[in-house]
Amino acid sequence: MPPTIGVFDSGFGGLTVLRALVARLPRARFAFIGDTARLPYGSKSRRTIARYAAQSAQFLVNQQGAEFLVIACNTASALALDAIQEAVPVPVLGVIEPGAEAARQASCTGDVLVIATDATVHSHAYAAACRARGLRALEKACPLLVPLVEEGWTGPLMAARAATESSAAQAASALHQAAVTAEVIRIYLDELNAEAAAQGMNADTLVLGCTHYPLLRRLIEKAVPAGMRVIDSAEAAAEAAVRLFNGRAASLTGEQESENPPPAAQLRCFATDSVEKF
Amino acid sequence: MPPTIGVFDSGFGGLTVLRALVARLPRARFAFIGDTARLPYGSKSRRTIARYAAQSAQFLVNQQGAEFLVIACNTASALALDAIQEAVPVPVLGVIEPGAEAARQASCTGDVLVIATDATVHSHAYAAACRARGLRALEKACPLLVPLVEEGWTGPLMAARAATESSAAQAASALHQAAVTAEVIRIYLDELNAEAAAQGMNADTLVLGCTHYPLLRRLIEKAVPAGMRVIDSAEAAAEAAVRLFNGRAASLTGEQESENPPPAAQLRCFATDSVEKF
Numbered sequence: 001m002p003p004t005i006g007v008f009d010s011g012f013g014g015l016t017v018l019r020a021l022v023a024r025l026p027r028a029r030f031a032f033i034g035d036t037a038r039l040p041y042g043s044k045s046r047r048t049i050a051r052y053a054a055q056s057a058q059f060l061v062n063q064q065g066a067e068f069l070v071i072a073c074n075t076a077s078a079l080a081l082d083a084i085q086e087a088v089p090v091p092v093l094g095v096i097e098p099g100a101e102a103a104r105q106a107s108c109t110g111d112v113l114v115i116a117t118d119a120t121v122h123s124h125a126y127a128a129a130c131r132a133r134g135l136r137a138l139e140k141a142c143p144l145l146v147p148l149v150e151e152g153w154t155g156p157l158m159a160a161r162a163a164t165e166s167s168a169a170q171a172a173s174a175l176h177q178a179a180v181t182a183e184v185i186r187i188y189l190d191e192l193n194a195e196a197a198a199q200g201m202n203a204d205t206l207v208l209g210c211t212h213y214p215l216l217r218r219l220i221e222k223a224v225p226a227g228m229r230v231i232d233s234a235e236a237a238a239e240a241a242v243r244l245f246n247g248r249a250a251s252l253t254g255e256q257e258s259e260n261p262p263p264a265a266q267l268r269c270f271a272t273d274s275v276e277k278f
Numbered sequence: 279m280p281p282t283i284g285v286f287d288s289g290f291g292g293l294t295v296l297r298a299l300v301a302r303l304p305r306a307r308f309a310f311i312g313d314t315a316r317l318p319y320g321s322k323s324r325r326t327i328a329r330y331a332a333q334s335a336q337f338l339v340n341q342q343g344a345e346f347l348v349i350a351c352n353t354a355s356a357l358a359l360d361a362i363q364e365a366v367p368v369p370v371l372g373v374i375e376p377g378a379e380a381a382r383q384a385s386c387t388g389d390v391l392v393i394a395t396d397a398t399v400h401s402h403a404y405a406a407a408c409r410a411r412g413l414r415a416l417e418k419a420c421p422l423l424v425p426l427v428e429e430g431w432t433g434p435l436m437a438a439r440a441a442t443e444s445s446a447a448q449a450a451s452a453l454h455q456a457a458v459t460a461e462v463i464r465i466y467l468d469e470l471n472a473e474a475a476a477q478g479m480n481a482d483t484l485v486l487g488c489t490h491y492p493l494l495r496r497l498i499e500k501a502v503p504a505g506m507r508v509i510d511s512a513e514a515a516a517e518a519a520v521r522l523f524n525g526r527a528a529s530l531t532g533e534q535e536s537e538n539p540p541p542a543a544q545l546r547c548f549a550t551d552s553v554e555k556f
Contacts, residue, residue, distance in 0.1 A: 036321075036322075037316075037322060037323075037326050038315075038316055039321075040318075043317075044314075044315060044551050045315075048315050048551050143425060143429050144422075144425050144426065144429055144431075147421060147422050147424075148422065150421065151421050151422055153422075169472065173465060173469060176461070176465050177465060179461075180458060180461050180462055180465065183454070183457075183458050184458055187451060187454050187458065190451070191451060194447065273322050273323050273326050
């Protein structure tokens with residue numbers, strides 16, 4: 001019986017981490033919970049986030065039998081990883097350390113930019129994780145990006161889909177929406193780059209410090225200066241999870257042949273409130 | 279001793295209602311609570327919203343001695359007014375009925391547009407309240423407007439303030455931000471007007487069905503077709519509250535002279551989480 005990996009997010013952004021995990025561990029069993037009754041965490045206090053996150057972690061371990069937890073939410077990882085680890089007796093992996101480690105591997109100059117929610121930025125968890133690796137990090141909160149993703153104004157792909165599936169008016173509207181999102185990204189990144197330049201930084205790497213942001217990756221890649229690398233904390237966390245589960249990874253990744261091949265990935269999803277957005 | 283009026287919101291948008299109330303009832307005592315630990319309500323289910331709102335209402339009545347409650351949140355008014363009224367033994371006033379009543383007084387054609395949060399729109403509370411008054415209403419969810427207000431991208435005023443108080447770069451950034459907000463409003467209203475036209479409506483009134491939206495009023499007024507009236511549910515609710523408190527209004531409004539003039543408005547504010555945004 002493969003172990004159950006519990007994946008927790010404040011909402012649905014963590015599905016980008018789950019997607020990356022399922023791709024790498026196709027034989028594992030997953031239990032995902034999104035705390036949709038109380039999202040978003042990005043604007044809440046550390047104590048509140050810690051209490052909420054610990055409750056969901058206990059649900060995954062006590063009710064769903066999770067033997068590992070992946071905190072697929074930068075805000076919860078930044079503010080509540082210790083509280084979650086104290087609340088459950090299984091290994092807990094957040095997304096901040098893997099994201100910072102991926103930035104270390106990507107950066108040549110040692111100067112790194114991070115975009116994230118308000119709460120993640122105010123925690124300075126990325127700055128600390130980067131500093132521990134000899135990197136300088138400048139963090140910027142981008143509170144509008146999560147709502148833009150939730151609204152589906154996610155860029156050319158959505159616009160193209162609307163063009164093939166819907167009316168011309170809807171396609172035009174999707175293009176306008178994508179242009180708004182691109183402009184919001186440009187404003188945030190211009191401010192961030194100006195601040196980095198003012199601090200004498202020579203940044204060559206941008207960390208997407210929120211699990212919603214990979215859904216804006218193409219627009220973000222268009223907006224960054226030429227040559228800047230974009231690091232996806234969701235992908236980085238999934239890779240770190242595979243290394244963490246190394247002892248069992250052979251069976252989970254399906255690389256080992258056997259006479260009774262294990263079943264395909266099993267996935268149970270839960271939410272603390274309505275699941276329409278799933 | 280003037281009575282205490284309890285004002286409840288899921289966050290801080292309801293401060294627009296409180297501001298309107300204080301202006302009309304300068305001698306009253308107010309207790310305001312924002313349920314910031316669990317905002318926003320706009321994307322949550324009816325049952326969850328009802329439970330949260332009832333808890334805050336009970337706090338205002340049982341702990342703060344409120345003798346009237348104003349639910350300064352369209353989402354809570356739309357989905358939980360009955361639950362709140364059942365939870366407390368004092369009169370409860372929401373913002374939907376006053377908003378619909380103001381629309382009835384403003385509209386000549388009887389066709390009304392409403393913009394609000396997801397949850398308010400899905401409840402169709404405005405459509406029902408308008409129908410009861412012989413109006414046709416078309417509702418549209420505008421989920422990005424609250425985050426834009428919370429982020430402070432609220433238009434020319436903020437841009438002008440940045441120009442006088444900050445650097446030229448910040449002022450330019452504020453102008454870009456205002457342009458984004460104006461474009462988001464234009465996209466939403468274009469979609470709404472197109473849908474209204476497709477339904478053969480001749481709308482002449484737009485209801486701001488969220489207490490955050492008055493902070494975008496100037497941008498919205500620029501975006502609506504010429505001659506369309508814009509109704510602020512916060513103002514409408516404050517006027518309805520004054521009528522509700524009619525028996526005591528003379529002392530509350532300060533119109534009555536006395537040898538010992540009552541003190542100025544007293545205001546106690548509470549939040550269920552961090553209060554930085556206050």
